[in-house]
Amino acid sequence: MKVHPLPNKRNITIQFYPLTSSSGGSQNKKLRRLPHIFSRVLELPFRSDANVSVEENPDCFRFVAETDDAIGEVRAHTVEIHPGVTKIVIRPNGYFDLSTLDDFELDMWRFRLPESTRPELASAVTADGELIVTVPKGEDGGGSGGNNNGEFREDFQSKY
Numbered sequence: 001m002k003v004h005p006l007p008n009k010r011n012i013t014i015q016f017y018p019l020t021s022s023s024g025g026s027q028n029k030k031l032r033r034l035p036h037i038f039s040r041v042l043e044l045p046f047r048s049d050a051n052v053s054v055e056e057n058p059d060c061f062r063f064v065a066e067t068d069d070a071i072g073e074v075r076a077h078t079v080e081i082h083p084g085v086t087k088i089v090i091r092p093n094g095y096f097d098l099s100t101l102d103d104f105e106l107d108m109w110r111f112r113l114p115e116s117t118r119p120e121l122a123s124a125v126t127a128d129g130e131l132i133v134t135v136p137k138g139e140d141g142g143g144s145g146g147n148n149n150g151e152f153r154e155d156f157q158s159k160y
Contacts, residue, residue, distance in 0.1 A: 039084055040088075040113035041087045041113060042111045043087055043108050044109040046065060048109050060135060063111065064132050066129060072126070073093040074126055074131060076133065078119050118138050
């Protein structure tokens with residue numbers, strides 16, 4: 001029979017949740033992690049590990065993904081989840097159910113869109129076995145990608 005030595009580090013559950021409570025019997029609450037919410041998101045009808053080509057032009061974002069022919073014609077639906085939070089959902093033409101558009105599906109391909117995009121003008125089309133989604137940018141687009149994203153790019157380019 002092998003006897004394993006005691007580890008040098010204590011277990012994290014022992015560090016943060018001791019068995020004996022010295023604060024009068026009150027248990028520590030476990031914190032729940034809330035999902036990150038972005039103001040504009042594109043959701044494609046693929047699994048999260050799908051190969052999707054993302055191209056940024058001065059006037060739009062273009063997303064290209066290979067599909068099977070069973071998907072048929074598609075349409076871009078813009079859904080306002082909460083005031084100020086917009087989701088672009090790509091679904092087949094005959095498939096429009098508002099209850100499923102608001103659902104939070106975990107294993108879907110998503111892309112966070114910058115503030116300079118115009119989700120209400122998004123378009124989707126299938127051609128030669130490819131799904132092509134175009135999300136135009138606003139007049140202030142200019143490739144900077146919004147307020148904070150442009151500053152990040154400048155800092156990143158100056159460092160590297």
